[in-house]
Amino acid sequence: MRAYRMTATGTARLVELPPPPIGPDQVRLQVLAAGVCHSDLHVLDAPAAMWEPPFTLGHEICGTVTDLGAGTDPGLLGRQVVVHAPYGCGRCRRCASGATNDCDRRRELPAGLGLGVDGGMADEIAVDAARLVDADGLDPAEAAALTDAGLTSYRAVAGSVDLLGDPGAVAVVIGVGGLGHLAVGVLRALTGARVVAVDTR
Ligand SMILES: [Zn+2]
Ligand SMILES: [Zn+2]
Structure with missing residues (x-):
C-alpha cells in the first residue's frame, strides 16, 4: 500500500509498505480521506520524543471498515467511520475527563495516530475499534476534518x-x-x- 511517512526531521516521503496487521480489538480501515492539519507542519519541522520518525502522517481519518480483529463487533464491517486519533495514558485525571489530547504524560508517550504512531495518510490503517465514531452518509473529506478541526471548535463552543x-x-x-x-x-x-x-x- 502507499503511505506518506515522516522519515526524518523535515522530510516526508510517499513510500510502499505492506498492509498493517490488525491486533485484537482492532479493525482495518480502507482510508477514504485523511486531512492535512497545520500541526503536521510542526510535527515535520520540530520532532519531539512523542513523534519520533519514522511513522505515517495523518491524524484526521475517515475510512471504511474492511477487516475485524478478534473481539470486535461484526456489525462494524462495511461501516464508514472517523477515528479519534489522540492517544493518552488512559489513567490520568485529564484522560479520565476525556481530554486524551491533553494527557499529563503527553510529552513521554506517542501523541497518537499520525503523531508518532502510523496514521491515516495511507491506503489502509489498523486502529483500535474503541477509537471509531460512526460517519455513515457524510462526505469523507468533510468528516475527516471534523475529528480535529471540528472537535477543537466544538469543545470551545460546548x-x-x-x-x-x-x-x-x-x-x-x-x-x-x-x-x-x-x-x-x-x-x-x-x-x-x-x-x-x-x-x-
Ligand atoms: Zn491536527
Ligand atoms: Zn493521561
Missing part, C-alpha cells in the same frame, strides 16, 4: 452553550480560518445565538 441560550445572546468568533469557520457552524447547530465572525482578511 463549554459556553449555557451562556448562549439567552434571548439576545451574541457569540463573536475571532479568526475565520481552519477552526473558526467550523466554530461558526457549531454555534449555529448548538445555539440560537447571533454569530458575529471577524477576520483581518
